[in-house]
Amino acid sequence: MRRKEIFWFWVMAGPATAGFLFLTLGPMLYSFYLSFTKYDVVNPPVFVGLGNYEYLLTRDPSFWPSVKVTLIFALFSIPLSLVLSLATAMLLNTQVRFRGALRTIYFLPSLLPATASSIIWIFIFHPAYGLLNQMLEKVGITGPPWTQSSTWALPTIVIMSLWGFGGGMIIFLAGLQGIPRSLYEAASLDGATRWQQFRHVTLTQISPILFFNLVMGIIGSLKVFDQAFTFGTTAVARLGAPGRSTLFYVLNMYQKSFNYFHMGLGSAMAWMLFLAILILTVINFIAARKWVHTE
Amino acid sequence: MPGDFTPCGMVAVHAVLLLGALLMLTPLAWMLLTSLKSYQELFVSPPKWIPEKLLWHNYVEALTTFNFALYLRNTAFLTFVTIAGTLVSSCMAAYAFAALRCRGKGMLFAILISTLMLPPQVTIIPLFKVYARLNWIDTYLPLTIPAWLGTNVFAIFLLRQFFLTVPRDYCESARIDGASEFQILLRIFVPMCTPAILTISVFSFIGAWNDLWGPVIFLHSECYYTMAIGLLNFVLLSNQPQGAPWNLIMAVSTVMMIPIIIVFFLAQKRFIEGMSLTGLKG
Numbered sequence: 001m002r003r004k005e006i007f008w009f010w011v012m013a014g015p016a017t018a019g020f021l022f023l024t025l026g027p028m029l030y031s032f033y034l035s036f037t038k039y040d041v042v043n044p045p046v047f048v049g050l051g052n053y054e055y056l057l058t059r060d061p062s063f064w065p066s067v068k069v070t071l072i073f074a075l076f077s078i079p080l081s082l083v084l085s086l087a088t089a090m091l092l093n094t095q096v097r098f099r100g101a102l103r104t105i106y107f108l109p110s111l112l113p114a115t116a117s118s119i120i121w122i123f124i125f126h127p128a129y130g131l132l133n134q135m136l137e138k139v140g141i142t143g144p145p146w147t148q149s150s151t152w153a154l155p156t157i158v159i160m161s162l163w164g165f166g167g168g169m170i171i172f173l174a175g176l177q178g179i180p181r182s183l184y185e186a187a188s189l190d191g192a193t194r195w196q197q198f199r200h201v202t203l204t205q206i207s208p209i210l211f212f213n214l215v216m217g218i219i220g221s222l223k224v225f226d227q228a229f230t231f232g233t234t235a236v237a238r239l240g241a242p243g244r245s246t247l248f249y250v251l252n253m254y255q256k257s258f259n260y261f262h263m264g265l266g267s268a269m270a271w272m273l274f275l276a277i278l279i280l281t282v283i284n285f286i287a288a289r290k291w292v293h294t295e
Numbered sequence: 296m297p298g299d300f301t302p303c304g305m306v307a308v309h310a311v312l313l314l315g316a317l318l319m320l321t322p323l324a325w326m327l328l329t330s331l332k333s334y335q336e337l338f339v340s341p342p343k344w345i346p347e348k349l350l351w352h353n354y355v356e357a358l359t360t361f362n363f364a365l366y367l368r369n370t371a372f373l374t375f376v377t378i379a380g381t382l383v384s385s386c387m388a389a390y391a392f393a394a395l396r397c398r399g400k401g402m403l404f405a406i407l408i409s410t411l412m413l414p415p416q417v418t419i420i421p422l423f424k425v426y427a428r429l430n431w432i433d434t435y436l437p438l439t440i441p442a443w444l445g446t447n448v449f450a451i452f453l454l455r456q457f458f459l460t461v462p463r464d465y466c467e468s469a470r471i472d473g474a475s476e477f478q479i480l481l482r483i484f485v486p487m488c489t490p491a492i493l494t495i496s497v498f499s500f501i502g503a504w505n506d507l508w509g510p511v512i513f514l515h516s517e518c519y520y521t522m523a524i525g526l527l528n529f530v531l532l533s534n535q536p537q538g539a540p541w542n543l544i545m546a547v548s549t550v551m552m553i554p555i556i557i558v559f560f561l562a563q564k565r566f567i568e569g570m571s572l573t574g575l576k577g
């Protein structure tokens with residue numbers, strides 16, 4: 001009986017275990033090795049020690065610019081979408097009418113394909129005949145050349161990304177619904193103002209979720225690819241202007257690996273990304289225990 | 296509590312939420328309306344919201360002249376195979392981890408779950424090398440085989456949580472009645488956990504349908520294109536002197552979004568549950 005059970009365990013868990021070994025662990029270790037080599041797919045990898053890392057961190061003309069683009073994006077898009085999603089969730093958590101319909105409308109855009117939604121936004125932001133600049137013109141403002149300018153291209157992507165705040169909002173909403181009403185009743189009996197209730201009841205109770213959304217937001221923005229790639233191939237390629245101003249980290253890694261076949265450099269970039277995500281996840285674990293309020 | 300507003304306050308809450316909803320819907324409305332315009336109407340200033348005549352023909356043109364019917368079929372096929380693989384492999388793995396005993400099981404599960412953190416960029420280059428060696432580049436194998444090998448770790452995790460709630464006695468008595476492990480999984484666990492299975496189906500549907508990273512790296516031939524790369528390629532190549540045929544581009548975008556919107560409305564509860572579960576786990 002026992003032996004049979006073990007046999008069936010491996011039959012059932014077999015595919016996933018094989019997938020883990022051959023599609024995750026093996027490739028992971030191999031890419032770690034490749035990050036210390038010069039490798040172009042055609043010729044076998046040549047060991048270069050820390051050469052790739054040294055090159056990326058000190059001499060590569062696009063590495064730091066792409067880090068900067070990614071961090072600026074994170075710096076603006078994350079706080080904005082956190083505030084938007086928490087505020088919307090709080091408004092939806094009242095006795096509002098059409099609650100279900102409103103929730104649907106706010107949530108839906110976050111699930112739509114980033115490729116298609118980026119293209120809609122690129123059209124709306126088109127400097128000459130896009131909807132936005134035409135509307136601005138009506139009220140007497142000459143809109144900036146959004147997608148065609150190296151100054152405005154990144155803000156355009158930030159605004160585009162805010163359209164998808166609904167995912168975070170749903171998570172906040174679930175958290176808000178879990179806060180016991182009695183806490184607010186007790187607070188208001190003690191004479192707490194609305195702001196104090198928000199500060200001491202809502203925010204304290206929701207802090208684990210706030211923190212989760214923050215960390216997921218950071219990780220998500222480090223991994224931005226679809227929007228950057230769409231922007232890169234459509235808006236940028238045809239108009240040329242914004243160039244490196246929208247070269248996100250993963251897009252840079254992709255181009256190095258699959259356009260120029262510097263696979264060693266690509267692997268090194270992938271591992272630095274992994275390291276950053278690992279550190280963030282560990283911080284998340286430690287901080288969640290320390291600062292965040294839990295029962 | 297903050298949920299209790301004065302009547303006046305409630306009016307303001309409604310106003311803000313409705314205005315916000317209008318803003319959220321504007322891009323979609325603009326996409327839909329633009330997709331029905333004629334080419335000349337695209338560039339008029341000030342912009343016209345409602346087209347003179349609703350040109351449904353744009354959709355026919357996009358689907359036939361520009362081959363999007365093929366890309367649509369390709370994407371549907373890939374998505375279907377991915378969902379099927381994810382369901383089969385994650386049900387099996389979740390069953391093993393929830394209902395069967397084996398030494399080192401806890402450790403294996405922990406290691407599997409830890410790969411949730413791993414960004415796909417880390418493994419992509421070696422995978423590309425292996426797939427190239429196997430002559431799998433420019434086929435659907437690199438995009439579908441991983442799903443059949445349980446690489447959707449989140450699905451395994453979620454299903455195991457649900458499978459753990461199935462009483463142990465059910466398995467024991469089924470085994471005494473001579474049921475095989477596959478029968479127990481299919482006849483007892485799967486029916487008792489349909490909500491979780493639906494949640495996983497809709498999330499892997501979204502993941503596969505929207506995927507750009509995989510197709511961009513592994514597919515080259517036009518006949519294998521998915522909607523996502525087909526759309527990008529179309530925008531890239533449709534450079535006309537006056538401006539791109541945005542009406543057709545928007546028609547294609549609409550076609551790409553409709554299945555997601557339909558599935559979303561059919562299974563909205565599953566999405567909300569799934570999202571809430573990810574959040575509360577953290």
